[in-house]
Amino acid sequence: MAKSIRSKWKRKCRAIKRERYGAKELERLKKTLGINDNDKKSQDVEMSEISEIATVVDAKKIKTAKEKKDTETENMEIDAGNGRIYNKRTLLDQYGNYPVWMNNRKIAKHKKGRAKSEKANRKSHKRLTRRQKKAAGKKK
Numbered sequence: 154m155a156k157s158i159r160s161k162w163k164r165k166c167r168a169i170k171r172e173r174y175g176a177k178e179l180e181r182l183k184k185t186l187g188i189n190d191n192d193k194k195s196q197d198v199e200m201s202e203i204s205e206i207a208t209v210v211d212a213k214k215i216k217t218a219k220e221k222k223d224t225e226t227e228n229m230e231i232d233a234g235n236g237r238i239y240n241k242r243t244l245l246d247q248y249g250n251y252p253v254w255m256n257n258r259k260i261a262k263h264k265k266g267r268a269k270s271e272k273a274n275r276k277s278h279k280r281l282t283r284r285q286k287k288a289a290g291k292k293k
Contacts, residue, residue, distance in 0.1 A: 243267065 183190070237246040244251055244263060251260050281289070 239246050239252060
């Protein structure tokens with residue numbers, strides 16, 4: 154598959170674009186780092202002060218920190234934008250509203266699914282029939 158003349162031409166065009174955009178990206182990166190091709194000083198830039206720019210952290214430390222955070226706030230998630238607290242299971246905030254990013258179709262679908270799960274977990278409050286009482290008595 155993908156051996157037609159059209160796909161070969163597209164592949165060729167993408168390769169040309171890759172080269173062109175790669176050069177542009179490299180130039181933009183040099184510009185952000187403050188490296189000029191004309192200046193000899195900036196060509197041999199020492200990155201000895203990387204600690205000022207970024208901090209290096211072990212993956213194990215990140216995992217342990219994440220686990221601690223998860224155990225502390227297990228079912229509540231805070232949205233930093235407006236200080237609302239969302240429940241992970243229901244996706245409702247403390248005021249009973251859904252997040253802004255959820256559209257109406259998704260909200261309706263979520264409500265429907267939540268209603269089914271709540272119905273399954275709920276015990277029926279119906280009275281037992283004679284047959285059910287007998288069956289319950291025999292089990293004991």
